[in-house]
Amino acid sequence: MPKPARNVAAALTRKGFRSHHGDHVYYYLYVGDKKTSIRTKISHGENEIGENLLAVMARQVKLTKKLFGDLVDCPLTHDQYVKILQDGGHVAKNDPGNASGH
Secondary structure (H helix, E strand, C coil): CCEEHHHHHHHHHHCCEEEEECCEEEEEEEECCEEEEEEEEEECCCCEECHHHHHHHHHHCCCCHHHHHHHHHCCCCHHHHHHHHHHCCCCCCCCCCCCCCC
16 A cells, blocks of 8 residues: 655654655664664655555665565564664664664
């Protein structure tokens, strides 16, 4: 099911991503104050994000489509997400500030 782009953007921000504006709005995951290599983007002017693009975004942030939906819809917390990334070897386990409480 498509999701409003503003809801996806707000959810990414709540879960530790910070936006960087360029030709698109890029979202980079920060763990503590450290920028990671985990990123995705939303095009300027995007109103709704369809199923195919949601699947692409899920892959970019190293999640299944279902888990990405949970990240956006809030059942998946920042700490749980970071643990998934650590367990998958995408983020170092010794990164400072892992327990941000989001």
